[in-house]
Each structure stands twice: as C-alpha cells, then as structure tokens.
Amino acid sequence: GNSVTQMEGPVTLSEEAFLTINCTYTATGYPSLFWYVQYPGEGLQLLLKATKADDKGSNKGFEATYRKETTSFHLEKGSVQVSDSAVYFCALSDRATDSWGKLQFGAGTQVVVTP
Amino acid sequence: DADVTQTPRNRITKTGKRIMLECSQTKGHDRMYWYRQDPGLGLRLIYYSFDVKDINKGEISDGYSVSRQAQAKFSLSLESAIPNQTALYFCATSPWGSVDEQYFGPGTRLTVT
Numbered sequence: 001g002n003s004v005t006q007m008e009g010p011v012t013l014s015e016e017a018f019l020t021i022n023c024t025y026t027a028t029g030y031p032s033l034f035w036y037v038q039y040p041g042e043g044l045q046l047l048l049k050a051t052k053a054d055d056k057g058s059n060k061g062f063e064a065t066y067r068k069e070t071t072s073f074h075l076e077k078g079s080v081q082v083s084d085s086a087v088y089f090c091a092l093s094d095r096a097t098d099s100w101g102k103l104q105f106g107a108g109t110q111v112v113v114t115p
Numbered sequence: 116d117a118d119v120t121q122t123p124r125n126r127i128t129k130t131g132k133r134i135m136l137e138c139s140q141t142k143g144h145d146r147m148y149w150y151r152q153d154p155g156l157g158l159r160l161i162y163y164s165f166d167v168k169d170i171n172k173g174e175i176s177d178g179y180s181v182s183r184q185a186q187a188k189f190s191l192s193l194e195s196a197i198p199n200q201t202a203l204y205f206c207a208t209s210p211w212g213s214v215d216e217q218y219f220g221p222g223t224r225l226t227v228t
Contacts, residue, residue: 004157032215043119043205043219044158051215089157093215101146101165101209102173103217105157 002027006090006106013080013113021075021109023064023090031092033057033066033073034103038087047075047088085113118142119220121206127226128196136191136223138206144218145211147189149173149181152203152222161204164189196227 007022025031032051036044048057053068064075073090090106119140128134138147145166150158160173162181170181178200182190193200203224207217 034215041221043221044207044217045219046216049215101215102148102160102163103158103215105159107155107157 002031002092002094002104004090004092004104004106006088006109008107009087009110011109011111013111015082015113015115016079017113019075019077019080019084019111021088021090021111023073023075023106025071025073025090025092027071027092027094029094031094033064034091034093035062035064035073035075036089036091036105038089038108040086044089080111080113082113082115085111087111119206119208119218121204121220121223123223124221125224127228129228130197132196134193134196134225136204136206136225138189138191138220140187140206140208140218140220142208142210142218143186144208145186146209147183148207148209148217149179149189149191150205150207151175151200152205158205161191193225193227196225198227201225201227 003026034049035047037047038044048059050057050066056065062077087108087110089108091103122137148163149161152158164183180192205222206220209217
C-alpha cells in the first residue's frame with residue numbers, strides 16, 4: 001500500500017536559518033504530492049503541491065521538488081521566520097488506485113523558529 | 116465567516132456516551148471527509164463522501180458512523196465513546212475538479228474519560 005514517511009521533529013531553528021524537512025513515499029500508481037501546514041490551534045492548509053515527476057511546487061518562500069528516482073518530496077525554505085512555526089505534513093494521493101481523492105499523510109514534523 | 120466550520124470545538128464526554136460532531140461548509144464542494152489526528156500518527160481517514168448519496172469507509176472506521184444530510188453537512192457519530200477515541204477530529208472538503216486539494220475545518224478536540 002501507499003505510505004509517507006517524514007522526518008521526526010521537533011525541528012528547532014533560529015530566524016533566517018535554512019529549513020529542510022525530508023519526505024519520502026511509496027506508491028503503487030502515479031501519486032500527486034502535497035505539503036500541508038498546520039498553525040497552532042488551526043486546521044491544515046495546503047502549502048504546495050506537485051502532480052508529476054520533476055515538478056516543483058512553491059508558495060510563501062517554500063519549495064519542494066517531486067523526485068521520482070528517489071521517491072522524495074523534501075520541503076525547503078531559505079530563510080525562516082518566527083511565523084513559520086507550525087506542524088508540516090507531507091501527503092500523497094494516488095491517481096492510479098482507489099486512493100484517488102484520498103490523502104495519505106505522514107506523521108507530521110513540528111518546526112519551531114526562535115527569534 | 117469560515118468556509119468549513121465544525122461544532123463543537125471542544126468536548127469532554129464519558130465512556131459509553133453517544134456523541135455527534137458536526138461539519139458544515141459554504142464552499143459548494145461535493146466531497147467531504149472526516150479525519151482524526153493523533154500525536155505521531157498524522158491524520159487518518161475515518162469516512163469520506165463524494166456526494167450526498169455516496170458514503171465510504173476510510174482507514175479507521177470501526178466505532179464511528181457518519182451521515183451526509185445535505186451537500187453542505189457531514190456529521191460524525193461515536194455510538195459508544197471509548198477513551199482511545201480521544202483525539203483531534205478534522206472535517207475537510209474538496210471540489211470535484213481538484214479532488215487532491217482539501218480544505219480543512221478548525222478541528223474538534225474530543226476527550227473521552
């Protein structure tokens with residue numbers, strides 16, 4: 001079956017540091033890949049997505065590239081702010097299976113940015 | 116006003132009680148979902164509905180039931196609550212044309228004592 005594995009947190013960074021959160025996946029079909037963000041006390045919000053190999057998703061300074069050869073979708077941001085403190089979830093939806101339209105989430109990675 | 120609302124936002128109940136969590140949306144989306152979030156486990160799908168007449172079990176449906184009363188409303192029930200159902204519950208919606216992109220409500224924190 002499909003699965004998503006992401007690095008454990010918490011990840012603690014100073015403001016303006018570089019952030020990377022690793023995400024790898026297994027899928028039997030042709031997955032679309034997503035990063036969702038959950039700010040404290042809120043529901044999840046879509047941060048970015050990529051629907052095919054070599055696509056790069058980007059939003060709010062965050063980027064992730066769909067790497068089929070390494071089955072990865074790592075999230076990066078060059079200079080984090082305190083307001084980026086949140087829990088980040090990697091997720092996939094597999095078009096070629098009955099998982100289409102359903103999201104499979106990783107466990108989430110908490111990021112804490114200090115001033 | 117929020118596009119996806121959940122009521123209640125917090126609830127404490129006792130083992131064996133029946134409880135209903137409600138979700139309403141003003142986004143006009145056909146698809147609705149219920150997830151639970153547990154620390155270290157991410158979000159797991161409980162039930163989903165692709166339209167009013169379509170209800171499907173997700174990964175962890177045992178002990179739960181749902182009702183899709185209208186396009187805009189999707190309720191989750193715990194028939195006889197147990198302590199390991201203590202979790203954060205999220206409702207989500209997605210449009211037909213972009214089924215991968217889900218829009219989440221603010222969550223309901225449920226504690227079963």
